[in-house]
Amino acid sequence: MKDEKTDFLGISSGSRDGAAALLRGHGERxxxxxxxxxxxxxxxxxxxxxxxxxxxxxxxxxxxxxxxxDVGITIHDxxxxxxxLLHPELxxxxxxxxxxxxxxxxxVQFLETLFLSRxxxxxxxxxxxLRNRFARASCNTLAGSRQNIQHHYDLSNDFYxxxxxxxMQYTCAYFATPEASLAEAxxxxxxxxxxxxxxxxxxxxxxxxxxxxxxARHMARNYGVKVRAFNISREQLRYARARAREEGVxxxxxxxxxxxxxxxxxxxxxxxxxxxEHVGVxxxxxxxxxxxxxLSEDGRGLIHSIGKNRARPMTxxxxxxxxxxxxxPTLGQMMEIFEPREFSILDVENLRLHxxxxxxxxxxxxxxxxxEIERMFDRSFVRAWRFYLASSLASFSTGxxxxxxxxxxxxxxxxxxxxxxxxxxxxx
Amino acid sequence: MKDEKTDFLGISSGSRDGAAALLRGHGERxxxxxxxxxxxxxxxxxxxxxxxxxxxxxxxxxxxxxxxxDVGITIHDxxxxxxxLLHPELxxxxxxxxxxxxxxxxxVQFLETLFLSRxxxxxxxxxxxLRNRFARASCNTLAGSRQNIQHHYDLSNDFYxxxxxxxMQYTCAYFATPEASLAEAxxxxxxxxxxxxxxxxxxxxxxxxxxxxxxARHMARNYGVKVRAFNISREQLRYARARAREEGVxxxxxxxxxxxxxxxxxxxxxxxxxxxEHVGVxxxxxxxxxxxxxLSEDGRGLIHSIGKNRARPMTxxxxxxxxxxxxxPTLGQMMEIFEPREFSILDVENLRLHxxxxxxxxxxxxxxxxxEIERMFDRSFVRAWRFYLASSLASFSTGxxxxxxxxxxxxxxxxxxxxxxxxxxxxx
Numbered sequence: 001m002k003d004e005k006t007d008f009l010g011i012s013s014g015s016r017d018g019a020a021a022l023l024r025g026h027g028e029r030x031x032x033x034x035x036x037x038x039x040x041x042x043x044x045x046x047x048x049x050x051x052x053x054x055x056x057x058x059x060x061x062x063x064x065x066x067x068x069x070d071v072g073i074t075i076h077d078x079x080x081x082x083x084x085l086l087h088p089e090l091x092x093x094x095x096x097x098x099x100x101x102x103x104x105x106x107x108v109q110f111l112e113t114l115f116l117s118r119x120x121x122x123x124x125x126x127x128x129x130l131r132n133r134f135a136r137a138s139c140n141t142l143a144g145s146r147q148n149i150q151h152h153y154d155l156s157n158d159f160y161x162x163x164x165x166x167x168m169q170y171t172c173a174y175f176a177t178p179e180a181s182l183a184e185a186x187x188x189x190x191x192x193x194x195x196x197x198x199x200x201x202x203x204x205x206x207x208x209x210x211x212x213x214x215x216a217r218h219m220a221r222n223y224g225v226k227v228r229a230f231n232i233s234r235e236q237l238r239y240a241r242a243r244a245r246e247e248g249v250x251x252x253x254x255x256x257x258x259x260x261x262x263x264x265x266x267x268x269x270x271x272x273x274x275x276x277e278h279v280g281v282x283x284x285x286x287x288x289x290x291x292x293x294x295l296s297e298d299g300r301g302l303i304h305s306i307g308k309n310r311a312r313p314m315t316x317x318x319x320x321x322x323x324x325x326x327x328x329p330t331l332g333q334m335m336e337i338f339e340p341r342e343f344s345i346l347d348v349e350n351l352r353l354h355x356x357x358x359x360x361x362x363x364x365x366x367x368x369x370x371x372e373i374e375r376m377f378d379r380s381f382v383r384a385w386r387f388y389l390a391s392s393l394a395s396f397s398t399g400x401x402x403x404x405x406x407x408x409x410x411x412x413x414x415x416x417x418x419x420x421x422x423x424x425x426x427x428x
Numbered sequence: 429m430k431d432e433k434t435d436f437l438g439i440s441s442g443s444r445d446g447a448a449a450l451l452r453g454h455g456e457r458x459x460x461x462x463x464x465x466x467x468x469x470x471x472x473x474x475x476x477x478x479x480x481x482x483x484x485x486x487x488x489x490x491x492x493x494x495x496x497x498d499v500g501i502t503i504h505d506x507x508x509x510x511x512x513l514l515h516p517e518l519x520x521x522x523x524x525x526x527x528x529x530x531x532x533x534x535x536v537q538f539l540e541t542l543f544l545s546r547x548x549x550x551x552x553x554x555x556x557x558l559r560n561r562f563a564r565a566s567c568n569t570l571a572g573s574r575q576n577i578q579h580h581y582d583l584s585n586d587f588y589x590x591x592x593x594x595x596m597q598y599t600c601a602y603f604a605t606p607e608a609s610l611a612e613a614x615x616x617x618x619x620x621x622x623x624x625x626x627x628x629x630x631x632x633x634x635x636x637x638x639x640x641x642x643x644a645r646h647m648a649r650n651y652g653v654k655v656r657a658f659n660i661s662r663e664q665l666r667y668a669r670a671r672a673r674e675e676g677v678x679x680x681x682x683x684x685x686x687x688x689x690x691x692x693x694x695x696x697x698x699x700x701x702x703x704x705e706h707v708g709v710x711x712x713x714x715x716x717x718x719x720x721x722x723l724s725e726d727g728r729g730l731i732h733s734i735g736k737n738r739a740r741p742m743t744x745x746x747x748x749x750x751x752x753x754x755x756x757p758t759l760g761q762m763m764e765i766f767e768p769r770e771f772s773i774l775d776v777e778n779l780r781l782h783x784x785x786x787x788x789x790x791x792x793x794x795x796x797x798x799x800e801i802e803r804m805f806d807r808s809f810v811r812a813w814r815f816y817l818a819s820s821l822a823s824f825s826t827g828x829x830x831x832x833x834x835x836x837x838x839x840x841x842x843x844x845x846x847x848x849x850x851x852x853x854x855x856x
Contacts, residue, residue: 350774420777
């Protein structure tokens, strides 16, 4: 299962072994003046976050005007420092994963400090733009998508079931009340989506990118609809089908191993929760054509996706190690799905803070199972995933990431509700 | 007040006198075969709507495959026919206004039939695109905007008060319940906007394009906020100030005769209801900069605007005769306001059907006061305005026009409500 040269994340084992040696601290000379100045220059370009940086020689650099701080990092060797200076957005994650860099204090708080220090409208530097230009030829072709999706979602169902909720919901939950648990909020999310779509018994729903199939089963069981749910992750589908049989809804839910581009037939509702991030802007028009081909005259559609306020490439480390080919669009970019086919947008809701809370729940559960996860993979995998979950949490809590639910219908469909009050009525 | 050469709408009086002579029907020869064929060709390009067309010689053309129909038109003279063949989207409205063309049956129903026959994704022809390209250099500069706004909104307060509700709301109402009256729905709209903005007593609101100032007075009276409301229509401001004094809120509401581009200072909420249609896409970024300049750190903003599902120029007749410089954007185009400044979109609601009902209310009230309006202006003015109100109604009811309310805030503002339930709670 494990490659000799690179681990699950694609980090080369050579650099990890090197790290281990370096961690022992032998033969490393003291940090030079120029290294300290370059580090301060890097910090300045990031808005001078109030952090304490410790270097391998025991020396410290207090950033952020020298204010007292709770969080910071330790850079364990010169190589890690230079890698960070060269491309912080990629190498920091790698070197945190392998342990060449440690975060002192709470990881989420550290990342929030980092993100909040960034000047609000900072644009990417020339090197970032150049790298992103090449990184973004994201190859979400039929074959490319399959590879990208397998990289993440086929890791193993056992792994995900250790820290996701009982329904295996790996998308933003909906905390209808502040005291809801993660499991309750995931059910509330499923119902929120179904209510927005105003499902009626006997209708047909197409779902593009169904994960472990929880939404499809929930719709069939609680709303009396037939669902055809598409996914290209084989592991997820295996799980989804087994659960459907267990729950006795296998006649109502059909799980299809295929790409969203191959969906045919007619549906009353088209739903996609957490797939758009993997589609790529260059394929949005195609997705709109698929929906247009399938949706009945009075059909409704809902797309739920992570998004951005302003068009910016995915964080390189996340794109490289966690979600190859992924990209969170702006609402304006999402309109590329709808406007060419003249779909009418009825409702957009931003659930950003709900995703921060969802991630907080995941991280807590993940941490409780660290030992098991380390036995399944290894230590650097655990560290990398903690870094991914924590930085996603910090991105939502500091407003770098959004969560958009977009409800739409055909332009001439007048069978739409007068208001959205039905979403908020008890017992409806 | 009235020009010798053109009337209120810019229709030349020569063509109106000519029309009067032609209406008498003297010396007009029978329609030619080629004229009937060209008319059928025009109808085919419009999706062959089921209409009965009567010509000046008493002959009839039954469109839409000869199905029995309730509505149609009478073309009273050859000139009107050729003008319609040449540029139907402009000349039909003019010749309807002057009476050279009559609509038989209900005007709204006729227009809905026309709009629903149009192939859904029809694109404009070459001539339309060419005309629109030149028409759209919309000159919404500081001076141009003033001229464009005066053309419509400075017609006379007495005129608008004949058929608008008591609060002089000239934007889409919100029918919280289906049985609400127009006046009730206009109050509900004001409250819906205020609830979305979560106004707190003592806060400061800036309003861009305040009409007759009803929202500003409502906010001051019912939410205890200070409002600076901007408008470049002198007639509207005169009315707004007098009403503020009458209602005793003159210390809370300041009406400023100035362009939105000149707004300075700091506000807790920025609101604009029904102005964006007059801004022009090329100035959206500028509008976003104004909001960015003014909005406090935890400030909220709401923009309420007529919109489209797909980018298309304004109907030429409406743009020429009713709303010079106006343009209803797509949601994607609206993002030009928000994305460059990284505003976070919290909520988008489409109130299309509410606008159809609002226009239905206006048209009913307008019709009840036709005689008075004719004495104020003249017959062709009454017909032109009926045509404008009816075609707007039909555009909303058939899905050619949308009404978007977009709520936004700064990206890092976490003081946002968990859900939208507060908008729908009784007595909140």
